[in-house]
Amino acid sequence: MKLTEEQLKTFDELGYLYLPGCFNAEEVARLKAAAQDVFSEQREEIWREKNGVPRTAFACHKYNQTCNALVGDHRLVEPLEQLFGEQVYVHQFKINAKAAFTGEVWQWHQDFPTWHKDDGMPEPRAMNIAIFLDDVMPINGPLMIVPKSHKHGALQSSHDQQTTSYPLWTLDNDTVTKLVENNGIVTPTGKAGGVLMFHANIVHGSAGNITPYPRRIVYLTLSALSNAITNPTRPEFIAHTDFTPVTSASDGMDQQCLAALSS
Ligand SMILES: O=C(O)CCC(=O)C(=O)O
Structure with a gap:
């Protein structure tokens, strides 16, 4: 699935692109069932919130067939190959x-x-492409x-190991405030099945969920082949070292997405 010239321009300008309705109801149902199976497992790849509830399931494409099938989906792979101008490999997969x-x-990071x-x-020749499993x-x-924040390159960050169970290089409040003063904050929301892609240097974050509505999102992180990591310090299930190019496959269930792209 190729992005249009206009979409490429929007992505370059804003640093993100939201494509509604890329995955149909049947596909979403399959992915949700897969997420449920994954989160019912007790494995080291599943990180938990401080209270023990699952936060992130890393590398579940390695043991769940439905997740595995998603990795080569042309709706996810081709736009990133197009942007990078070369083949890609999987740097990370998570729900x-x-x-x-x-x-x-x-x-904020x-x-x-x-x-x-x-x-x-x-x-920064790698990117997250996300599939909404629930209505966001x-x-x-x-x-x-923060739209357009990717234009500032990699900003100074500090290692936060306290706020959540997951260590992250985060931005300070002054940096975020200045960026937001200029360009505001957007929250791409939409139905399950939508796809959101965002630049590696876009400033982003998310608040806690105190509602009765879960918000599960699959993130596939694809990197340009020429951009393979050289010094992994995290477990292999968080930063993969298999640099085999992903083969893009069409499963013929993408009519909704094509309609969304041409509208
Ligand atoms: O899922 C979220 O709310 C944020 C995830 C995120 O920012 C990331 O994986 O970099």
């Missing part, structure tokens, strides 16, 4: 649970500094994005 009532925050400092990724609403902890 973030953001559970009803208990899902905790993701502090950019992705690239963590990939660079913790994994030795050379350049303004109330259930949607991703908050």
Whole structure:
């Protein structure tokens, strides 16, 4: 699935792109069932909030067939190949649970500094492409994005190991305030099945979820092949070292997405 010239322009300008209705109801149902299976497991790859509720299931594409099938989906792979101008490999795969009532925050951060400092990724030639498994609403902890912030490159960050169970290189309040004064904050929201892609240097975060509505999102992080990590310090299930190019496959269930793209 190729992005249009206009979408490429929007992505370059704003640093993110939201594509509603990419995955149909049947696909979403399959992915939700897969997420339920994954989160019912007791494994070291599943990180938990401080209260024990699952926060993130890393690398579940390695043991769950439905997740595995998603990795090569052309709706996810082709736009990133198009942007990077080369083939891609999987740097990370995860499902973030953001559970009803208990899902905790993701502090303000950019992705690239963590990939660079913790994994030795050379350049911001990698990106998250996310599939909404639940309806993402303004109330259930949607991703908050500062448009155009990717234009500032990698900003100074500090290692936060306290706020949540998951260590992250985060931005300070002054930095975020200045960026937000200029460009505000957006919360791309929409129905389950929507896809959100965002630049490695876009400033983003999300609030806790105190609603009864879970907000599960699958994140596939694809990196340009020429951008393989050189110094991983995190477990292999968080920063993969298999640099085999992903083969894009069409499963013919993408009519909704094509319609969304041409509208
Ligand atoms: O799922 C979320 O709310 C945030 C995830 C995120 O920011 C990340 O994985 O970098």
